[in-house]
Amino acid sequence: MGLIYTLNGLYFAAFLFLTSLGLNIILGVMGILNLAHGSLYAVGGFVAAFLIGLMAGGPIALTIPAAFLAAIAIAAAVGFVLETTLLKHMYSRALEYQLLITFGILMFVEDAIKLVFGGESIYASAPMDGMGAMNIMGHTYPKYYLFVMLMALLAGACIWWLMAKTRLGIMLRAIEMDRDMAHAMGIPMRKLSIFAFALGAGLAGLAGAMVVPTTPAVLGMGMDPLIMAFIVVVVGGLGSLKGALLGSVIVGLTRSFTIAYYAEMEMPLLFLIAVTILVARPQGLFGQS
Amino acid sequence: MKNEIATNRRNFLKAAGVAGLGLGAAALTSVPKVAGAAKARKIPKTPVSLAAISFLTGPAAGPFGIPGDNAYKMMADVYNQKGGILGRQIELKSLDEAGGAKTQVELARKLILEDKVDAILGYISSGDCKAILPMSDELGGLILAYDCGTHVLMEGEKSPYDVPKFELGFRTAAHLGQDNIALALAIKKYMPNVKKIAGINQDYAWGRDSWHIFELAIKKLIPGVEVVKVLWPKIFTTDFTAHVSALQGSGAEIIHSSLWGGDAVTFLKQAMSADLLDNAKMAMSRGEPYPQEVGPDFPEGHFLCCAGTHYFLYPAWDKWPLNKWFVQEYKKRYDKYPTYPSYHAFQAIASYKTAVEKAASLVGGWPTIEEISKALSGLSLETPSGYLSINKDHNAREDCLVGISKKVDAYPFPILDPDRLEVFPSFQVNAPAGISTEDWIKGWKV
Numbered sequence: 001m002g003l004i005y006t007l008n009g010l011y012f013a014a015f016l017f018l019t020s021l022g023l024n025i026i027l028g029v030m031g032i033l034n035l036a037h038g039s040l041y042a043v044g045g046f047v048a049a050f051l052i053g054l055m056a057g058g059p060i061a062l063t064i065p066a067a068f069l070a071a072i073a074i075a076a077a078v079g080f081v082l083e084t085t086l087l088k089h090m091y092s093r094a095l096e097y098q099l100l101i102t103f104g105i106l107m108f109v110e111d112a113i114k115l116v117f118g119g120e121s122i123y124a125s126a127p128m129d130g131m132g133a134m135n136i137m138g139h140t141y142p143k144y145y146l147f148v149m150l151m152a153l154l155a156g157a158c159i160w161w162l163m164a165k166t167r168l169g170i171m172l173r174a175i176e177m178d179r180d181m182a183h184a185m186g187i188p189m190r191k192l193s194i195f196a197f198a199l200g201a202g203l204a205g206l207a208g209a210m211v212v213p214t215t216p217a218v219l220g221m222g223m224d225p226l227i228m229a230f231i232v233v234v235v236g237g238l239g240s241l242k243g244a245l246l247g248s249v250i251v252g253l254t255r256s257f258t259i260a261y262y263a264e265m266e267m268p269l270l271f272l273i274a275v276t277i278l279v280a281r282p283q284g285l286f287g288q289s
Numbered sequence: 290m291k292n293e294i295a296t297n298r299r300n301f302l303k304a305a306g307v308a309g310l311g312l313g314a315a316a317l318t319s320v321p322k323v324a325g326a327a328k329a330r331k332i333p334k335t336p337v338s339l340a341a342i343s344f345l346t347g348p349a350a351g352p353f354g355i356p357g358d359n360a361y362k363m364m365a366d367v368y369n370q371k372g373g374i375l376g377r378q379i380e381l382k383s384l385d386e387a388g389g390a391k392t393q394v395e396l397a398r399k400l401i402l403e404d405k406v407d408a409i410l411g412y413i414s415s416g417d418c419k420a421i422l423p424m425s426d427e428l429g430g431l432i433l434a435y436d437c438g439t440h441v442l443m444e445g446e447k448s449p450y451d452v453p454k455f456e457l458g459f460r461t462a463a464h465l466g467q468d469n470i471a472l473a474l475a476i477k478k479y480m481p482n483v484k485k486i487a488g489i490n491q492d493y494a495w496g497r498d499s500w501h502i503f504e505l506a507i508k509k510l511i512p513g514v515e516v517v518k519v520l521w522p523k524i525f526t527t528d529f530t531a532h533v534s535a536l537q538g539s540g541a542e543i544i545h546s547s548l549w550g551g552d553a554v555t556f557l558k559q560a561m562s563a564d565l566l567d568n569a570k571m572a573m574s575r576g577e578p579y580p581q582e583v584g585p586d587f588p589e590g591h592f593l594c595c596a597g598t599h600y601f602l603y604p605a606w607d608k609w610p611l612n613k614w615f616v617q618e619y620k621k622r623y624d625k626y627p628t629y630p631s632y633h634a635f636q637a638i639a640s641y642k643t644a645v646e647k648a649a650s651l652v653g654g655w656p657t658i659e660e661i662s663k664a665l666s667g668l669s670l671e672t673p674s675g676y677l678s679i680n681k682d683h684n685a686r687e688d689c690l691v692g693i694s695k696k697v698d699a700y701p702f703p704i705l706d707p708d709r710l711e712v713f714p715s716f717q718v719n720a721p722a723g724i725s726t727e728d729w730i731k732g733w734k735v
Contacts, residue, residue, distance in 0.1 A: 001534060001537070001538045004534045004537075005531065005534055008530040008531045008534055009531070011528075011530055012528050012530065012531070015528065110346060110347075111346065114346055114350075119345060119346065119350040119351055119354070119355045120350075120351040120355060121351040121352065121551055123554070123582070123584070128558075128562060129562075129586070133562060133563075133564075139537075139563070140562075140563050140564040141563065142562040142563065144562075145530065211527055211528075214527070214528070214558065214559060215527040215528075215551060215554070215555035215558070215559075216351075216551045216554050216555065216582075218348045218351055218525075218550065218551040219346055219347050219348055219350055219351065220347045220348040220525060221348065221525070221527065221551070223525060224523070224525050224526060224527060225527070255531060256530075256531040256534075259520065259531040259535050260531065260534060260535040260538060263518075263519070263520045263521060263532075263535065264521065266521075266522075266523075267523060
């Protein structure tokens with residue numbers, strides 16, 4: 001079973017990576033501790049679940065890209081609206097204002113989702129059912145889980161390319177390193193802040209879209225990933241792609257093996273790891289001090 | 290078909306109107322002075338204000354809150370079309386249970402003291418029930434808990450304990466004890482030689498209490514059974530892959546679960562995709578809604594309990610037309626079959642109406658809440674699921690149905706196999722008043 005436990009851990013890590021990546025970009029570039037990230041994840045989940053239901057019976061090769069791209073686009077659009085109307089006023093405010101407003105947004109978006117999609121769960125397992133399963137050393141393993149891992153790696157590679165190889169990414173990293181200096185250098189802070197928030201929101205939307213074939217879209221679905229993503233950010237370090245990846249893998253594997261061998265310790269052990277890193281290396285494994 | 294429904298509705302309304310009068314004579318002896326003093330009382334013209342509180346947002350809204358709230362609205366509408374309660378229209382305030390126990394305590398205080406509602410019919414969360422039911426006596430407001438499951442709500446710490454725990458607090462459905470005891474009894478019947486069992490239950494009071502009672506009962510009924518894995522995922526988990534693998538590795542033949550809502554569906558889907566359910570049987574303490582939720586792929590042969598006898602096909606429609614009426618009326622209005630929270634909501638509002646009518650017939654006018662409370666204690670009424678009785682401990686007793694999933698052509702999802710429906714009478718799955726469920730099970734001579 002060891003191989004299956006490892007695959008399960010990596011599969012969970014894939015979701016964490018996508019969710020924490022968006023959270024990390026928003027926190028790193030904009031300095032906003034975004035509690036509404038979970039609701040952007042939920043927006044992506046509901047949009048994808050709705051579209052998968054709408055395209056029921058169609059080929060999954062068409063359904064999956066349509067649902068996922070729509071989820072990214074709509075979550076990014078919601079992020080754009082939130083940044084340009086509410087969050088832009090928060091950059092110079094203290095942390096507690098950010099927490100209050102992003103928590104308020106979380107509540108508001110949840111109600112908006114209910115207004116648009118209704119309160120009932122939306123099931124959208126067609127992509128997972130359609131892909132079927134494969135045999136790995138005598139164990140049935142759904143192909144969709146492997147697809148999720150590949151998608152997360154692909155998204156990570158795209159973000160790495162954007163941040164490391166493009167002018168846009170260099171400017172974003174400059175803001176992350178020294179906001180005042182970047183401003184003094186003439187970097188268009190407003191435009192880049194909007195872009196960073198929409199990008200982070202889109203990544204949250206993608207993570208939400210990828211989870212709904214395995215679990216129904218339900219109101220409140222963004223809370224659990226939000227908590228786990230914060231653990232990953234603490235472990236991996238602020239503003240680090242490598243940190244997000246390694247943090248996700250550490251959390252994913254720890255969770256999988258703990259559940260298999262000593263289930264009672266699942267959450268305590270994860271929090272213990274986070275606390276230990278906070279004490280020993282507050283900037284996280286790959287964060288800047 | 291329409292006439293048939295109309296006839297059944299009439300029968301139902303008649304039944305609901307007179308239900309409980311059978312026990313009315315017995316209750317007379319408990320309120321003779323009140324009856325004598327209130328002969329000249331009038332029935333107010335103002336509406337009866339009922340607060341119906343369920344989760345209308347959050348993950349518990351879809352599986353519980355909305356089906357419960359739908360049934361409240363439907364029944365208030367049906368009752369109002371037939372003249373309300375003793376001629377008073379029902380004014381239903383449909384309110385959200387979200388926000389946690391503290392928020393709900395404040396809301397209950399406002400509803401009773403400021404809004405002066407006639408009764409609160411509410412609560413799905415056991416935490417909310419535990420926080421709010423003690424307030425009934427403190428604030429002088431009638432509170433009928435309708436869906437929360439914890440067995441400790443109405444029980445004392447040591448047996449025997451005094452009943453009722455609250456004068457004005459009631460629960461109009463049976464608690465989780467019956468679900469888990471009934472499951473254990475069904476397993477003993479169909480898999481008496483089971484050797485290895487496991488559990489996956491959410492890591493909070495509901496999950497812990499459900500497993501505790503099930504483990505006590507199954508070990509008492511099948512003494513050699515071994516618990517090979519116990520998992521406690523936190524509530525609203527979206528990834529159960531690690532749990533599924535851990536259960537596969539355990540070799541369990543039976544997996545007990547009280548998972549609910551999205552958690553239950555997610556776990557089942559992920560378990561099905563890894564073929565876990567080909568080798569192990571689920572025993573779900575509140576599994577009744579999930580074949581409908583999961584759909585045609587829900588596997589056959591798994592034990593599903595119904596939180597009572599709440600099932601859209603049981604009691605059989607030809608034998609119990611009230612269930613047929615309820616199912617068809619609900620389906621017509623909401624395009625879904627009612628699930629057990631809908632039945633629980635019916636029980637709450639029908640219990641209130643029946644108790645008011647019973648008390649009014651004794652006191653000769655609109656009763657006080659103390660008189661309604663006396664009428665509720667010992668009340669028996671017909672519901673779509675059969676007979677419901679509210680014991681002197683103010684907790685309802687019901688029979689309990691356990692079925693085994695089976696695919697049939699007539700429905701787009703598996704139903705409970707009509708040839709293997711096990712109905713356990715209420716006395717077999719509910720502890721007597723004054724004895725805790727735990728002590729009761731420990732005292733069984735198997």
